[in-house]
Each structure stands twice: as C-alpha cells, then as structure tokens.
Amino acid sequence: MTVIAQVSDIHVRPRGLLYQNLVDSNAMFARAVEALNRLDPAPQLVLITGDLTDEGLPEEYEMLRELLAPLRHTYAVMPGNHDDRGRLREAFGDQPWLPREGELHFGIDVGAVRVLALDTTVPGLHHGELSPVSLAWLERELAANAHGRVVIAMHHPPFVTGIPYLDLYGLRDVGAFIELVSRYANIDRIVAGHVHRSMQTRIGSVPVLTCPSTTTQIALRLEPDAEPASYLEPPAFMLHRWGAAHTGSAVSHLCYIGHFEGPLPFA
Template identity: 65%
Template sequence: MTVIAQLSDVHVRPHGVLYQDAVDSNLMFSAAIDALNRIRPEPDLVVISGDLTDEGTEDEYQKLREMLAGLKRPFVVLPGNHDDRANLRAAFPEHAWLPDKGALSFALDVGELRLVALDTSVPGLHHGELDAETLAWLDTELIEHRDQTVVIVMHHPPFLTGIPYLDLYGLRNADAFAAVLARHFNVDRILAGHVHRSMQTRLGNVPVFTCPSTTTQIALRVEADAQPASFLEPPAYMLHRWTGRSKSAVSHLCYVGHFAGPFPFA
C-alpha cells in the first residue's frame, strides 16, 4: 500500500500576520499538520501543492520551515502563484530533487509509484503555464517510467472550473498538457490546488482532483458577473491510497478539526 497526503494553499505568513488581514493561516496550517501526524497508517509522503506562502518572502519561508519541522512524515513542496522560486529553493537546500534553476519540476519514487511534480507558476503573475521544456521533460518521464503507475501533482488545475474569477488565473495551456498525456497510459490521476475548493473531473481519461486550502475556501459563484469571495469553511486535506489490489487510488477528502464522535455505528 502507498499513501500520499496532500495539503495545498497554506499561505504561511510572517509570525503574527494574518492572511488577507482576516484569518490566522499559520494556526490553521499547524492544525492540519497535527491532523496529518495522527493518520494511521502513516502516509508515505506529504505533498504540499503550492501557495506555500502568501507573498514569497524569506521571512515567510523561514516560518514555513519552522512549522514543517513538526510534521512527522517526509514531505515535498512545489510552488504556486504566491511563491518565489528562488526563495523557495533557498529555504529547502536539503531537498536535492529541486532543480538548481528554472522551473521547480521534479520526479521521485514513492513506494511503487512515480510522483511527477510540475511547476505551473509564472514568475510575477497569477495564471499558470507549462513551458515547452517542462512538457518535453514530462513526456520523457512518462516514457521512461511506462511500467510504473504515475501520479502528477501541480498547482494550477488543468481545467476550467466555471467560476469566472478563478478561470482568469487558470492553466493557460491545458490543451498542450492534455496532448502529452494522451500519448501515455500510465498516469493514474492528477492532483492540483490553487482553487481553494474540492473539485473532481477528467482530463481525457485521467481523473483530476483539487485539494481544498487549509485557510479560506473560495465561494462557488458561477454567474458571469460573479465577484470574488471566500468563506471560512472547514479546512481540509486529501488522502490518496493505493492499496495494491488496483493500480488506481481511492482519494478521500478529510476535514481538519474536532467533531462529535466517534459513534458506534457506520
């Protein structure tokens, strides 16, 4: 069995500073770390799929490191549109899989799986894009690991959400990404963040899941003139479990918090 836990959009701030002047994102991230530490059986890996910090500053990455020191399982991080590649790379020098320059895409084995992390960030902008070099590298990875089950992690999801103010900042070249995937048959699922909501769809034949934020959740407003809004809904993470009976995982949405129960029935 292989288990990957996914957090996303944690938006760490400097000590004492609130996210959007309204929410203690650090406190909520700390609660999520505590929740992950209680999972049994323990995850093989924790993936944080972007927007690790809110402004990409050195102070925020230092706070992120301090908080992740409390996580009891191995973890990997990838950038989102609120991150800074240079500061992220400098904050995790021991993460040898992070490239020395350019896009912070990488791949590694997790049990019998191949995890491929794609850097969709565009420095200085909020939309996502996969450059030609990254797409070519992905194609090569999928060829070289054709006999392994592959899970792809990225920040910007490769589909239109139907929420107008989110889709302005989506992945601009999802079609080019889909064209690469269409040549391969070993990708089990795509995991993304960015949208601060749980969503599920398909890109071609590949299931796509987005992970909620550990801070605020973005409002489901699909009207053409909808204005951006968020709610302080329960924070959550995703738990993806490959049991060995199938090459496909079961993905679970898990809320962070303390709730009534357990009750002696199911």
C-alpha cells in the first residue's frame, strides 16, 4: 500500500501575525499537522504543494520549520507564487530532495509511486509558467520512469477553473505540457494547489485534482464580473491511496480538518 497526504496553501505568517490580517493561518496549519499525525495507516509522504508562506519572508520560513517539527511523517515542500525560491532553498537546505540551484523541480519515490514535483512559479509574479527547462526536466523524468507509476505535482493547476479572478493568475501556455502528458500512459494523476478549492477534471485520460487550503477557501463565483472573495469554509487536505497490489489507479480522499459530531452508529 502507498499513501500520500497532500496539503496546500498554508500561508504561514511570522509569529503573531494573521493571514490577510484576519485569519490565524499558523494555528490552522498546526491543527492540520495534528490531523495528519492521527492518520492510520500513516502516509509515507506529506507533500505540501506550494504557498508555504504568505510573503516569502525568512521569519515565515522559520515559523514553518517550527510548525512542521511535530509532524511524525516524512514531508516535502514545493514553492507557490507566494514563496521565494532562494529563501525556501535556504530554509530547507538540509532536505535531500531539494535542488541546490535553479528551478525547484524534484522527484521522490514513495512506495511504488514516483512523485514528480514540478515548479510552476515565476519569481515576483503570481501566475504560473513552465519554461523550456521545466518541460525538458519533466520529459527526462517521464522517459526514465516510463514503466512505473508516476504522479505529477504542481502548484498552479493546468486548466482554466472558470472563476475569473483565479484564472488571471493561472498556469499560462499549457499546450506543450498537455502534449507531453498525452505521450505517457503511466501518469496516474496530476495534483495541484493554488486555487484554495477542491476541483477535478482530466487531461486526456489523466485525472487532475486540486487540494483545498488549510486556511480560507476561495469563493465559487463563476460570473464574468465576479469580485474576489473567500470564506472560512472547513479546511481540508487530500489523501491519495494505492492498494496493496499497486494495481489500478489511486483513490483520492478529501479529508476535512476539525472535530465534527460523531462517530454515529451507522454507515
């Protein structure tokens, strides 16, 4: 059995400061860590798919390391548009999966699954792009693992959400990525963050899933002139599980963070 927990868009702030001056994102991530520690069976990897911090400040990365310290599972972090590559690299320089230079792409073997973490960030900007260097790295990894199960992880999801104020900052020029993905039959799924909501679609036969935030969830407003908004909906993470025989695709579970009434004596 292979189990990967995906957390995203945690927006850690310096000690004592609130996300958007309204929400205690640090406390909410601490509760997420507690929930992850209660998982049974335990995940072999906790993957955080970007927006680790809100402003990419050194003190935010220091706070993040402190908040991660109680986590009992192996973890890996990816950059989002609110992160700073250099400061992230400095803060996690002791982690073996982290590239020492350039874009922060990396691959990790988790049980029978190869996770390819693809850096979609553009320094100083909020939209996402995949440079020729990024696509070349991905193609090399896909070719080298053509006979194994692969998951592609990225911060910006490779599709248009339909929420106008989100799509301004989406992943641009996805055609080459889609063409590349279409040439490999062993990609189990693509997972992403960025949108602070759970969304599902497909690229060809490949499922594409986004992970909610551990802080606020972005409002589902589809009208063309919609104003940006967020809600304090229940925070959540994703749990991706492959069966013991490693046959077939994963089952991905949306897991809410919090204490809810129950268990009730029926199913």
